[in-house]
Amino acid sequence: MIVAEQKKLDEILRMVAPYERVLILGCGTCVTVCGAGGEHEVSYLHNALKVAQRKSGNGTHALSEYTLKRQCDPEFLDMLAGRVEDVDAVLSLACGIGVQAVSERFRQLPVLPGVNTSFMGMPKEWGIWDERCAACGDCRLAETGGICPITRCTKGILNGPCAGTKSGKCEASREMDCAWVQIYQRLEGLRQLDSMRRYYPPRNFRVIPRPRRIVAKSTAGGNDGQVAA
Amino acid sequence: MSSATAGGIRTQTETRPKKAPCDHSLMPPCQVACPLHMDIREYVDLTAQGRIMEALQVIRDGNPFPSICAHVCTHPCEDACRRGQVDAPIAIRAVKRFAVEFGGDRMIRPEAETSHEQKVAVVGSGPAGLACAYYLRKLGYPVTIFEAHSELGGMLRVGIPQYRLPREVLDTEIHRLTSMGVEIRTNAxxxxxxxxxxxxxxxxxxxxxxxxxxxxxxxxxxxPGVIDGATFLREVNLGLKPSLGEKVAVVGGGNVAIDAARTAVRLGVKQVKVLYRRSRAEMPANEEEVSQAEEEGIAMVFLAAPTRVRRRDGHLEVTCIRMELGEPDAGGRRQPVPVPGSEFQERLDALITAIGQAPQAPGSFGVRLGRGSTIQVDPVTMTTNRAGVFAGGDAVTGPATVVEALAAGRRAATRISDYLQHRYPLPEKEALDSLAGDLRPETVEAIRKIGRFEWETAPAEARAQDFAPIDLVYDWQAAISEARRCLRCGMGAEILAQDRCATCLTCLRVCPYHVPQLDQAGSVQIPVDQCQACGVCVVECPARAIVLRKPHDRRHIDRELDHIVQTAVQSNTKPLVIGFCCQYGLFGTGSLAGLWRKAAGGISIVPVLCTARVEADHMLRAFEAGAEGVFIAGCGVQCARENTDFWVQQRIAKVRRTLAQLQLEPERLQFFTTTAGGNGDMGQRLEAFAERIGTLYLASVLIQEVQK
Structure with missing residues (x-):
């Protein structure tokens, strides 16, 4: 799931400063799960902004709040139509996708990001999230015992461990496990250590064509039973 | 909630329902077990908050004669109490007794106006008759009670010994009836x-x-020398003093047998035995009464029954036989079987037989009788075979409890009113579904163990001397501490709208009792029979999909906060300090509440029912409303729940981070808790906090002036 973190309040305050009427827009999916932009956080931010206004003494913003089930689907965004007419900006607490989706749907409206979209990951426990996937587009987890070296090794090397590993920890941080030691141990348990002995040629991430697009649907052919690829 | 339809969209205003939200709570086992279905959970909770008058109001709503029940009720509620699965059941009767005595029940004078012409006669003034008269009078009927004895009360007066029910308690309740205008005919x-x-x-x-x-x-x-228990108790209770001699045996294992034995002790009998044909486990008498009787020196002889009585030289030669337990009967009780050749002799001065009682309806009543000469009635309408003649209480059920008789009397009043108004008697409806199911072992494991607070009982030697009441009532602190142990069965959290739930599993991770679970379909369920209503998941849910089942609990803090803010704005208090203070336990006793009032400056208190329910949002809103300082005051180690402080600290840390980003001093938000020994130096700490806020406020005013 996408994990995000709410931006610092002073940055948010600077962003919203030019606008009088601001809609704080939450998203009910990923950012709700990671506690960055669900209904709870929308309400908290709303209150925090009001405290800020009270403190500065120039309460000029008219704030409103609203939470969509998902901001990254146009059909959900249709539900916003009546609500954005009388606002000057939308402060979206969705991930970067949601912010862009709202912006694309309501082109006349400034859409401000309220969170920093951080990574794709999972919770370690309540209140702690870890990155797990880099969306590299070429998954090799079958060969690495289900542990991704690209996200979990600081260097992201494909043939590890490097010389910086010590007692199973990474040289970059003693708190951090060396991903390649973990891969080794996992493969050992799976009796697949021969995977370690293979060499994986370096990948050129620069050639990934961006933006990527996945086309699942086919272009329909004629009525003669043929389907174009 | 209609706003939570597809799309899951709503605004803050839409979260406030226009009409009163539904009560989704379930009827707790105590209330289900009570024949009167009293709202026990509610009055125990009010007692835990120190709101004794309100607790008494709830008690009075469900029970016409609470002070009688507070003394003699067999408390089936306590047997059903699920706290018993954790450590020991809540001492519900003792809590009620406290509420009745400290809430000023004596002062309450119910009033009734006559709004109907049809007169109703109540034959007999036991608990069923009194309750029926009370409710009929409340419904506006002229009621006359006919009592054969010289004084009202039936078994309450002639059956129950005075040490269990002081007569002034009974007199107070009866006086209440007469002052409502019930006509009394005694010796009739x-x-x-x-x-x-x-x-x-x-x-x-x-x-x-x-x-x-x-x-x-x-x-x-x-x-001569053999007397039945009911007659014996009646004679003693009506002021006679039967001479029993020195050695007395009571036959039977019910409450009457125990009452008779303890009464005999109080009449000065040196040696009292109870002969019961089964073993202790099968004894129908209240366990507490039995052990108290033993403390008073009464010997229990189990698996023994008399077979022959002979009077010789002014004594009784009683032949008894040993029993053993055989096969269980239809009712599941194991039947006693005599052991051949095990006869033994007892030389006694008197033998009291208390093996059961039956009603004695005169044939001239013309009512159909059933098993054990009980009066036969329709169980729903309570009508006998004669038109306009209803029956209830022990006369119908055989010997039963006071609370069952009160329930029968209340039901009869409704049925008689239905009859007189030509209404079809509808079956009684339960307002709420009842909660069933035991606590899971992992839930029990997680619940903080707090033993029962025992009330003082007079020492056995002293109480065996006379008929003075023996249960001493709780003091203020013990009653409140006991009431706080309530697990609030059936009023926990629920996911109000599954479609708003993001299935983030936060509730699973934060619940101190491991209650929420994932079902096979991948949805989160919060089993109502396990939830302890602590409120942690409600506050932590990032989608705000969880609410507490009782509408009162849902927006309680918001309402109180709004109220405080309004008052503060009107009075223009500066600097304003807002405190969210737990109302349970010590805070409810008023001893701590006094501290806030004494503290310097304008401190406004938002009463909360456990600090675990205070959201970070609430704290921010207090600042937004103009508070210069905000504090949370909780019970700390004395809290009856788990992990409360941890969650409060998490939220405080979050709000402090926000305050820091707004260039507000994080010290403006504080957390105070009581310590194991009491409130510690909380008063001083609060004083220091208020002072510090005062300084910060002055400084900010000065800076503003300088900037101008």
Whole structure:
């Protein structure tokens, strides 16, 4: 799931400063799960902004709040139509996708990001999230015992461990496990250590064509039973 | 909630329902077990908050004579209490007794106006008759009670010994009835119902009790020196002092047997034995009463029964036989079987037989009798075979409890009113579904163990001397501490709208009791029979999909905060300090509440029912409303729940980070808790906090002036 973190309040305050009427827009999916932009956080931010206004003494913003089930689907965004007419900006607490989706749907409206979209990951426990996937587009987890070296090794090397590993920890941080030691141990348990002995040629991430697009649907052919690829 | 439809969209304003939200709570086991279905959970909770007057109000709503029940109720509620699965059940009767005595029940004078013409006669003034008269009077009927004895109360007066129910308690309740306008005819034994009907009574309620002691059916049973328990208790209670001699045995294992034995001790009998034909486990008498009797020196002889009585030289020669337990009967109780050749002799001065009682309805009543000469009634309408004649209480059920009789009396009043108003008697509806199911072992494991707070009982030697009441009432602190142990069964959290739930599993991770679970379909369920209503998941849910089942709990803090803010704005208090203070336990006793009032500056208190329910949002809103300082005051180690402080600290840390980003001093938000020994130096800490806020406020005013 996408994990995000709410931006610092002073940055948010600077962003919203030019606008009088601001809609704080939450998203009910990923950012709700990671506690960055669900209904709870929308309400908290709303209150925090009001405290800020009270403190500065120039309460000029008219704030409103609203939470969509998902901001990254146009059909959900249709539900916003009546609500954005009388606002000057939308402060979206969705991930970067949601912010862009709202912006694309309501082109006349400034859409401000309220969170920093951080990574794709999972919770370690309540209140702690870890990155797990880099969306590299070429998954090799079958060969690495289900542990991704690209996200979990600081260097992201494909043939590890490097010389910086010590007692199973990474040289970059003693708190951090060396991903390649973990891969080794996992493969050992799976009796697949021969995977370690293979060499994986370096990948050129620069050639990934961006933006990527996945086309699942086919272009329909004629009525003669043929389907174009 | 309609706003939570597809799309899951809503605004803050839409979260406030226009009409009163539904009560989704379930009826807790205590209330289900109570024949009167009293709202026990509610009055125990109010007691835990120190709101004794309100607790008494709830008690009075469900029980016409709470002070009687507070003394003698067999408390089936406590047997059903699920706290018993954790450590020991809540001492519900003792809590009620505290509420009744400290809430000023004596002062309450219910009023009734006559709004109907049809007169009703109540035959018998036991608990069923009194309750029926009370409720009929409340419904506006002229009621006359006919009592054969010289004083009202039935078994309450002639059956229950004074040490269990002081007579002034009974007199107070009866006086309440007369002041409501119930007509009383004592020394008036009714022999003919026809006469009553001729006298103009349109309905008759027969509640003549079960006063006739059953015979053992053994040789010599009618010898002088053998007396039945009900008669014995009646004589003592009516002021006679039967001379029993020095050695007395009571036959039977019920409450009457125990009452008779303890009464005999109090009359000065040196040696009292109870002979019971089964073992202790099968004894129908209240366990507490049995152990108290033993403390008073009464010997329990189990698996023994008399077979023959002979009077010789002014003594009784009683032949007894040993029993052993055989096969269980239809009711599941193991039947006693005599052991051949195990006879033994007892030399006694008196033998009291208390093996059961039966009603004694005169044949002239013309009502159909059933098993054990009980009066036969329709269980729903409570009507006998005669038109306009209703019956209830022990006369119908055989010997039962006070609370069952009160329930029968109340039901009869409704049924009689239905009859007189030509209404079809609808079956009684339960407002809420009842909660069933035991606590899971992992839930029990996670619940903080707090033993029962025992009330003082007079020492056995002292209490065996006279008929003075023996249960001493709780003091203020013990009552509140006991009430706080309540697990609040059936009023926990629920996911109000599954479609708003993001299935983030936060609730699973934060619940101190491991209650929420994922079902096979991948949805989160919060089993209502396990939830402890702590409120942690409600506050932590990032989608705000979880609410507490009781509407009152849902927006309680918001409402209180709004109220405080309004008041503060009107009074223009500066600097304003807002405190969210737990209302349970010590805070409810008023001893801590005094601290806030004493503290310097304007401190406004938002009462909360456990600090675990205070959201980070609430704290921010207090600042937004103009508070210069905000504090949370909780019970700390004395909290009856788990992990409360941890969650409060998490939220405080979050708000402090926000405050820092707004260039507000994080110290403006503080957390105070009581310590194990009491409130510690909380008063001083609060004083220091208020002072510090005052300084910060002055500084900010100065800076503003300088900037101008």
């Amino acid at each position: 034994r009714v022999v003919s119902i026809d006469l009553l009907l001729e006298m103009g009574y349109r309905a008759v309620f027969l509640t003549i009790g079960a006063h006739q002691g059953l015979k053992m059916g053994i040789e010599g049973e009618d010898s």
